[in-house]
Amino acid sequence: QVQLVESGGGLVQAGGSLRLSCAASRNIFSFIAMGWYRQAPGKQRELVADINIGGSTNYADSVKGRFTISRDNAKNTVYLQMNSLRPEDTAVYYCNARAPQAYWGQGTQVTVSS
Numbered sequence: 129q130v131q132l133v134e135s136g137g138g139l140v141q142a143g144g145s146l147r148l149s150c151a152a153s154r155n156i157f158s159f160i161a162m163g164w165y166r167q168a169p170g171k172q173r174e175l176v177a178d179i180n181i182g183g184s185t186n187y188a189d190s191v192k193g194r195f196t197i198s199r200d201n202a203k204n205t206v207y208l209q210m211n212s213l214r215p216e217d218t219a220v221y222y223c224n225a226r227a228p229q230a231y232w233g234q235g236t237q238v239t240v241s242s
Contacts, residue, residue, distance in 0.1 A: 130154060130231040132223045137236030140213055144240070148208040150223030150233055155204060157181060159225040162206045164197065166219035166238075173222070177208060190216075213240045 131153040140146055148164065156162060163178025163186075177187045177197040185197050196209040206223065218240050223233035 130225060130227070132225060132231055132233035134221065134223045134233040134236040137221060137238045139239045139241065142214055142240055142242050144213050145209070145211045146213065146238060147210070148221055148223075148236060148238075150206045150208075152204045152206075152225060156199060156201065156206065156225075159227050162199070162223070162225045164206075164208045165222045165224055166217075167222070167235075168216075168219040171219075176221070178224075179206065210238070213238075215240045215242045 133151045134148060136146060136148040138146060161178050161180040164176040165173050166176050167173040175188055176191055177195055179185045179197050179199060194212045199206045217238060219238060220235040221238050222235045225231045
C-alpha cells in the first residue's frame with residue numbers, strides 16, 4: 129500500500145508564501161506522475177500542478193507564475209512552492225500519485241487571509 133504524507137500547510141497572509149511537501153512510501157519513479165490538487169469548500173477538487181516521470185510540469189492557469197512543483201528523488205518527495213498567495217488559494221491541498229492507480233494523501237489545509 130502506498131502512503132503519501134503531506135506537510136507544510138498553515139495560515140498565511142495574502143502575498144505570503146508556503147511550501148508543501150509530499151513524502152511517498154516508495155520510489156517516486158514508480159509513478160507515472162505526481163501532483164497536487166486542492167478542494168475549497170463547496171467546490172470540486174481541481175488540479176493545481178503535476179510533474180510526470182520525465183520531469184515535465186503542468187499548472188492550472190490560476191497558479192501559473194506563482195506556484196512551482198518540484199521533486200527530490202533521493203527523498204521520494206514532491207514539493208509545491210506557493211508564492212504570492214491569494215485568499216482564493218484557500219483550500220485543502222492533496223498530494224496525488226498515479227501508477228496508473230491513483231493514490232491520495234490525507235490533505236493539508238492552506239488558509240490565506242486578506
